[in-house]
Amino acid sequence: MSDKPEKTGKTGKTAKAGKGERPGEPEGTAGAAPRLSVFKTYKLYVGGKFPRSESGRVYEVTDSQGTWLANAPLSSRKDARDAVVAARKAFGGWSGATAYNRGQVLYRVAEMLEGRREQFVREVAEAEGLSQAEAAAQVDAAVDRWVWYAGWTDKIAQVVGGANPVAGPYFNLSTPEPTGVVAVLAPQESSFLGLVSVIAPVIATGNTAVVIASERFPLPALSLGEVLATSDVPGGVVNILSGRTAEIAAPLAAHQDVNAIDLAGADEALAKELEIAAADNLKRVLRPQPVDDGGWSATPGTERLTAFLETKTVWHTTGALGASGSSY
Amino acid sequence: MSMEKPASAFEYAPAPESRAVVDIAPSYGLFIDGEFTEAADGRVFKTVAPATEEVLSEVAQAGEADVDRAVRAARRAFASWSALPGSERAKYLFRIARIVQERSRELAVLETLDNGKPIKETRDSDLPLVAAHFFYYAGWADKLEHAGFGRRTTNGHSGASPRPLGVAGQVIPWNFPLLMLAWKIAPALATGNTVVLKPAETTPLSALFFADVCRQAGLPKGVVNIVPGYGDAGAALVAHPDVDKVAFTGSTAVGKEIARTVAGTRKKLTLELGGKGANIVFDDAPLDQAVEGIVNGIFFNQGQVCCAGSRLLVQESVQDELLDALKRRLTTLRLGDPLDKNTDIGAINSAEQLARITALAERGEAEGAERWSPACELPSTGYWFAPTLFTGVTQAHTVAREEIFGPVLSVLTFRTPDEAVAKANNTPYGLSAGIWSEKGSRVLAVANRLRAGVVWSNTFNKFDPTSPFGGYKESGSGREGGRHGLEAYLDV
Known part of the structure; x- marks a missing residue:
């Protein structure tokens, strides 16, 4: 992990005019000049690649003290549409993968994240203004959440599906299937644990996702793209956009090739507006849900898995084995 | 094999089912709070037999005020109905299933008259499925804690027994009038909800006869309310602020309109819409x-x-x-x-x-x-x-x-x-x-x-009844039938 920082904060970055000094900025003293660190250009994650916004726009992201952290891409409608195309393209392969395989891939995400733990602790602490310990708890819980959902991939069908004892000579089986492309408005406050808590259940069952990162705290989400890219998650399965939530969400809610939308990151007015737009092609809508007292720390139920599942029921004719032979 | 058809040799003699088994009154009211009543504005509409264009009866036409009255009746009934032990609710539903079986010939003829579908289908398909549906969901009423739906709490823990939602507003189509009623009412009552149901304007009669089945079963007043009417009555029901659950079967265009209406509310929505199978x-x-x-x-x-x-x-x-x-x-x-x-x-x-x-x-x-x-x-x-x-x-x-x-x-x-x-x-x-x-x-x-x-x-x-039914994409959302069908009526 070459980008692992020495201490909190990227050292050596010069504060922008008008802003206070960054935490961790080395004091300029006599002697050897301090080494200038290398900044990261935060980019979107779409179709397994890391593009800038096609609009060329960025917006300033600051820490809780108002200190500049980075310029994040300010995604456009076109970025949203490109992400939907990528997510649709990935859907066949990902939904067709075995549940066991998807479980292994999700577990791999946890492994990769564990290795980058300190980076995410720093990013979450800076973004949300948490102490190191608080941020570490968030990141640890996020890693564990990937593990939790990794285990669900090959169990949810047994919990919510099954054979139906119909009154006739039929083998009747109901199985859950992924809905398709899901637009996800990540929670605004919980930049990483909340984010992981909404992405993992969507993709665990074979959906693909277009995720809008927390508007104020987008950096942990954009860094998650780097983790996903190195975790055997096929390109396009998760696409991450940063920018103004309302601006990006509107075209996604109205998009005819999006099958569902998770409104976790929408306020009441935006949620209603998006739900109305989503009715145009009858997207599955998960309205904003109450968050547990611990801010996403409670073990989830299965609701976020089942919200984006369809039930397919197949009637197979069994006929009867008798003197009459095959009978349909 | 010959395509020649010696038509006369294979003529069927007419074999009509008797109309005498059903007694259709010249007029019907709305069924609200256990009583048949007129519409607030006194409006009525005629329902005709599509096969003959004969007027079968004149039916009170619900408007917004009537829908409101029905929702309030359902709300009043909710407290005691949802508090009943599941085993008692189950017995009401078993009673309904049995009475439907007993009256199935009458109801089949009625449905054929009002809808125009062949008696062969109402007799052999619609009515047996109606009774089976009530029988199936009757059995769930006292087993909901085993259905695999925990009760959601804000801390993400699952409680013992899932709770009903409250008042269900249900709007059904004319193609399987009584069967669609059964698909809506049976799971709603089994889970402890109360119901306001709007049948289609061309086929109101079997729902009104069902009101009589509820009377015979001794169902507490207000648990089931039937408000025949047109699209405006359906729209008023769907938009009513005291409705907790909306279930609709019908066209995709209307389904989308309903989805827009309930956007931003607490109402849970299930839609069974069109198809092109x-x-x-x-x-x-x-x-x-x-x-x-x-x-x-x-x-x-x-x-x-x-x-x-x-x-x-x-x-x-x-x-x-x-x-x-x-x-x-x-x-x-x-x-x-x-x-x-x-x-x-x-x-x-x-x-x-x-x-x-x-x-x-x-x-x-x-x-x-x-x-x-x-x-x-x-x-x-x-x-x-x-x-x-x-x-x-x-x-x-x-x-x-x-x-x-x-x-x-x-x-x-x-x-x-x-x-x-x-x-x-x-x-x-x-x-x-x-x-x-x-x-x-x-x-x-x-x-x-x-x-x-x-x-x-x-x-x-x-x-x-054990087999979940419902669509992907613009054919709707949610499932009716089976264990899956319970979810639409539970706070999970």
């Missing part, structure tokens, strides 16, 4: 059985079925053989008096629906598809449409894309299973599909790839 026949299919399945798929209930197999996808190599057999079979279908026990094809439900079917069929011809119907004499009164096939249909044709909701089958062809799947899925709908093949692995592989909520392999249009 593909019935896929492979070259290794048992063709005689497939022909029966195709006929059932599109001519059952005059094709006025949301899950109808309205697109026949036939593999090119068996196209000629299959279509010959299908046409031969269609010449034997008997269209006419729905009360005749030999009738296969009854009346179209309304003049409005007939006009819609007629217009879409004309569009099919105008766009260049080839139209065919068997020689078929239509009665001079009533609303009738002959069984119709379109061949030479492409995916761009209107008759391949739009739901016709009538006895009109569009025939398309394919060469490979991939092409069949691609064509089957090429629709904004996703309700039903059929697969005809003797090869098990092919059936399973194709079924896996179809984006449809119900798939029938080597059969079609089978229904069962």
Whole structure:
């Protein structure tokens, strides 16, 4: 992990005019000049690649003290549409993968994240203004959440599906299937644990996702793209956009090739507006849900898995084995 | 085999079911809080027999004020109904199931009169399924903690027993009036909700007779309220602020309107909407059985079925053989008096629906598809449409894309299973599909790839209370039937 920082904060970055000094900025003293660190250009994650916004726009992201952290891409409608195309393209392969395989891939995400733990602790602490310990708890819980959902991939069908004892000579089986492309408005406050808590259940069952990162705290989400890219998650399965939530969400809610939308990151007015737009092609809508007292720390139920599942029921004719032979 | 039909030798004598088993009153009120009452503004509408255009009865027409009164009655009843032990609610539902069975001949004749569908179908399909549905959900009422739905809490922990939502506003269509009522009311009551149900304006009678079944069963007043009326009554019900749950079966256009109405509210929504089901026949299919399945798929209930197999996808190599057999079979279908026990094809439900079917069929011809119907004499009164096939249909044709909701089958062809799947899925709908093949692995592989909520392999249009029913994409959301059907009425 070459980008692992020495201490909190990227050292050596010069504060922008008008802003206070960054935490961790080395004091300029006599002697050897301090080494200038290398900044990261935060980019979107779409179709397994890391593009800038096609609009060329960025917006300033600051820490809780108002200190500049980075310029994040300010995604456009076109970025949203490109992400939907990528997510649709990935859907066949990902939904067709075995549940066991998807479980292994999700577990791999946890492994990769564990290795980058300190980076995410720093990013979450800076973004949300948490102490190191608080941020570490968030990141640890996020890693564990990937593990939790990794285990669900090959169990949810047994919990919510099954054979139906119909009154006739039929083998009747109901199985859950992924809905398709899901637009996800990540929670605004919980930049990483909340984010992981909404992405993992969507993709665990074979959906693909277009995720809008927390508007104020987008950096942990954009860094998650780097983790996903190195975790055997096929390109396009998760696409991450940063920018103004309302601006990006509107075209996604109205998009005819999006099958569902998770409104976790929408306020009441935006949620209603998006739900109305989503009715145009009858997207599955998960309205904003109450968050547990611990801010996403409670073990989830299965609701976020089942919200984006369809039930397919197949009637197979069994006929009867008798003197009459095959009978349909 | 000869195609010659010595018609006279095979004439059927009329075999009408007796109308005497049903006593239709000249007028009916709204059923609110256990009483039949007039509409607040005194409005009424007539319901006619589609086969004869005879006026069957005059029915009070609910408006916004009546819907409000019904919702308030349901709200008042909710506290005690939801507090009843599940085992007691179960017994009410078992009573209802038994009374429906006892009165099934009466209700079948009534439904055939008001809807126009053949008595063969109401007697052998609708009514048995209605009773079975109540019987099935009766058994769930005291077992909800075993249904696998925890109770949601803000801390994410699951509680013991899931709770009902409250007042359910339910709007149902005219194609299976009593069966759709059963699909709505049975799970709602089993889970402890109370109900305001709006039947369709062309078929209000069986719901009003059901009110009498509730009276006989001793159901507490206000638990079930029936408000016949038009779209405005449905809209008022869906928009009512004290309704906690909305369930709708009907057209996709209205379903979208309802989804917009409930946006931003707490209301839980389930929708069962339109379809354009593909019935896929492979070259290794048992063709005689497939022909029966195709006929059932599109001519059952005059094709006025949301899950109808309205697109026949036939593999090119068996196209000629299959279509010959299908046409031969269609010449034997008997269209006419729905009360005749030999009738296969009854009346179209309304003049409005007939006009819609007629217009879409004309569009099919105008766009260049080839139209065919068997020689078929239509009665001079009533609303009738002959069984119709379109061949030479492409995916761009209107008759391949739009739901016709009538006895009109569009025939398309394919060469490979991939092409069949691609064509089957090429629709904004996703309700039903059929697969005809003797090869098990092919059936399973194709079924896996179809984006449809119900798939029938080597059969079609089978229904069962234990089997979840509902669509993908614009065919709606949520499931009715089975354990899955409980979820729509529980706070989970």
